[in-house]
Amino acid sequence: MSTNQIDPTKWVDQYSDYLFNYTIARVNDRDMARDLISETFLAGLKSMKNFKGEATERTWLISILKRKIIDHYRKTNSKKGKAEVHINYKDDESEGDWLEERVADPFDKTAEDSIENEELGEAIFNCLGKLPEKQARIFKMKTIDDFDTEAICNEFDITPSNFWVIIHRARTAMASCMEKNWL
Amino acid sequence: MKLKTECQEANHICDKNQYNEASLIDKIKLSFHLIYCRACRKYSSRNGKLSKAIKNPSVETVSMSDKELMKQRLQEQLNQVNN
Numbered sequence: 001m002s003t004n005q006i007d008p009t010k011w012v013d014q015y016s017d018y019l020f021n022y023t024i025a026r027v028n029d030r031d032m033a034r035d036l037i038s039e040t041f042l043a044g045l046k047s048m049k050n051f052k053g054e055a056t057e058r059t060w061l062i063s064i065l066k067r068k069i070i071d072h073y074r075k076t077n078s079k080k081g082k083a084e085v086h087i088n089y090k091d092d093e094s095e096g097d098w099l100e101e102r103v104a105d106p107f108d109k110t111a112e113d114s115i116e117n118e119e120l121g122e123a124i125f126n127c128l129g130k131l132p133e134k135q136a137r138i139f140k141m142k143t144i145d146d147f148d149t150e151a152i153c154n155e156f157d158i159t160p161s162n163f164w165v166i167i168h169r170a171r172t173a174m175a176s177c178m179e180k181n182w183l
Numbered sequence: 184m185k186l187k188t189e190c191q192e193a194n195h196i197c198d199k200n201q202y203n204e205a206s207l208i209d210k211i212k213l214s215f216h217l218i219y220c221r222a223c224r225k226y227s228s229r230n231g232k233l234s235k236a237i238k239n240p241s242v243e244t245v246s247m248s249d250k251e252l253m254k255q256r257l258q259e260q261l262n263q264v265n266n
Contacts, residue, residue, distance in 0.1 A: 008261060012254045016245045024243055034245065038253050045260050121242040142202065143237055144244055149204065168198050175229045178236065 004053040011041050013137075015058055018129055019065055021121035026069055036072060040065045058129065127177035131170055138163070139170035188216040193223045201234045 016037055023033035043064050051060055128136050138156060141147045153163050188196075193216040199205040200213065217224050236242075245253075 008257060012250050012257065016250060016253065017243075020245045021243060030243070034249055037245070038256060041253060041257050042260055045257065120236060120239055124237060124242055140244075143234075144242070149202075164195055164198060168194060171198060171201075171230055171233060175233050178233065179229070 004051075004056055006048060006051050006053075006057055008041070008045055008048070011044070011057075011061070014129070014133070015061055017140075018058070018122070018125035019061065021125050022062065023065065023069065025119060025122060027072060032072065036065065036068045040068050043068070123178055124174075127174050130177060131173055135166055135170045135173075138166050139174070142167060188212045190216075190220060190223055193217070193220065194226055197223070197227050197230055201230055 019037045019040065020033055023036050024030065027033050027036065040061060044061055047064075051057075055063075128140060131139065134156070138152055141152050142149070149160060149163060153160055156163075158166075193213055196205050196209045196213045200210065205213070213227075217227060
């Protein structure tokens, strides 16, 4: 019997934010990332019978997503090659004599910072995925989607003090999960 | 006014403060408590860092409407598979 069960109806709620941050870090285009995730879910559905339960659902979805991202790279690269203008130096003398080539790349400095920031999103949703489901949903609604305390209490039918206990537990768990690399 | 605050209450105020929901009196109580309680100081600083990390603009979520769309497409596909 398989150890990990599969339940497609919960995919969007549980994994879309994690997959989204994972994709954004690699594709850098929100609309494209969203489409890739949507395709991943559909592809997952089609090959559900191939899921052996050896990995967790999320690992399995990530492996499908990776293939989708690679396909996306291939597509954009094949388009790029056609439009690209290759500049060849005619002789050795003119080579390396371009002012533009001496100017430092202004984007280079921030490259490292942006990599770190992009990975932060992944780390957050990775840790969020480790929390119990209800805790994670409440924490996400309150902290990321900025819902009112009252609205959340009504939706989950809990008292405010109940709510703050859940938030406290979630924050403690999140902090210790992220502490090693991020806090 | 009772100034001495229990750690549990201090943490509760600190949690609320992350969402700007702590009252002024709460905040005074908390800062007074933090003067002498090292454990809560640590919790407060961690809590603050966590808030800051999550508020980072590069942390993105899929919008509710997009999620609904995805769910719909998934459900349609699911119905086809089952039929």
